[in-house]
Amino acid sequence: LLELLITLTIVMILASVAMPLSRLSAKRTHEIELRQHLRIMRAAIDTFKLEWNRDGDTLLGPTCVKNKLTCKDVTSVYGYPKSLDMLLGIKLTSEEATVRGTPTRRYLRSLPLDPLTGKADWLFRCYKDAPNASSWCGDDVYDVMTRSEGMALDGTKYRDW
Numbered sequence: 001l002l003e004l005l006i007t008l009t010i011v012m013i014l015a016s017v018a019m020p021l022s023r024l025s026a027k028r029t030h031e032i033e034l035r036q037h038l039r040i041m042r043a044a045i046d047t048f049k050l051e052w053n054r055d056g057d058t059l060l061g062p063t064c065v066k067n068k069l070t071c072k073d074v075t076s077v078y079g080y081p082k083s084l085d086m087l088l089g090i091k092l093t094s095e096e097a098t099v100r101g102t103p104t105r106r107y108l109r110s111l112p113l114d115p116l117t118g119k120a121d122w123l124f125r126c127y128k129d130a131p132n133a134s135s136w137c138g139d140d141v142y143d144v145m146t147r148s149e150g151m152a153l154d155g156t157k158y159r160d161w
Helices: 001-053 062-066 067-073 083-090 096-102
Strands: 123-125 141-145
Touching: 001 062, 001 067, 001 083, 001 141
Parallel strands: none
Antiparallel strands: 123 141
């Protein structure tokens, strides 16, 4: 009986050490996934901006110049997408797109889920918003961030990533 109690005590001590480590590992995994999703979406926004760039009524990006009818519908006056959904597919109107058989331009296959909230409910920032703006102007999507207000393992806020 004494040996059983000693064995149970040792197992409980080991379990109490392992639980915080498993939580830490799960949190680290979520943080890595969040960084990856933010990087993917920001790269898609940058590629969109490069291809659809415009400055007011001046069309600058190569895709914007070829698809004049579509350009003003999908971009803000600064050349950023009007919504995150624009990155999922834009119907092109140029002759080249019709001839090549690629009438849709995609930047993302799907919107990634926020690993911290479990939903694709990201916060946005406009090009003209201040870096610490608490609300989205609704004109374009210049940046994305998580809705989670939690703290990362390194002591920074997830929203500041």
